[in-house]
Amino acid sequence: MGKNDHQPVPDPVQKPDFAMTQKEPVQDTDELQQKAAMAGTRGPVPVNVEKSNPDLICLTSYVSQLQGGLNAVLDKLKTMTIRRETDYQDVIQLRVNLKLTIRAVERLAKGKSLGALGLPGEEEWKETL
Secondary structure, eight states: OOTTOOOOOOOTTSOOOHHHHOOOOOOOHHHHHHHHHHHTOOOSOOOOHHHHOHHHHHHHHHHHHHHHHHHHHHHHHHHHHHHHHHHHHHHHHHHHHHHHHHHHHHHHHTTOOGGGGTSOOHHHHHHHO
């Protein structure tokens, strides 16, 4: 090609050739995914709007903190319940020991009134049990 060879300049008034400007038919997503898999790539990663929303991120963090706090409270409640059961069992054991002590003192007194020994009467002991 020489200096004087030029390519024809398209006429601005001339209508474009529609055969050249037609778009490819729209492919459905399954077909696109198959092509991407065959090419070894999966295409662009879709953006998860929920995960990128700052308000939802903040809310998720808050819910996570609440769950942690709730779990801590439940653990503490379990510990308190176990302690309460242990304390209750200890009180029952103390009552049993007290009854055994009263009987032993009565045997040692050999029928004498507990009041004569300087101890409260049996009725008072029963009221406390």
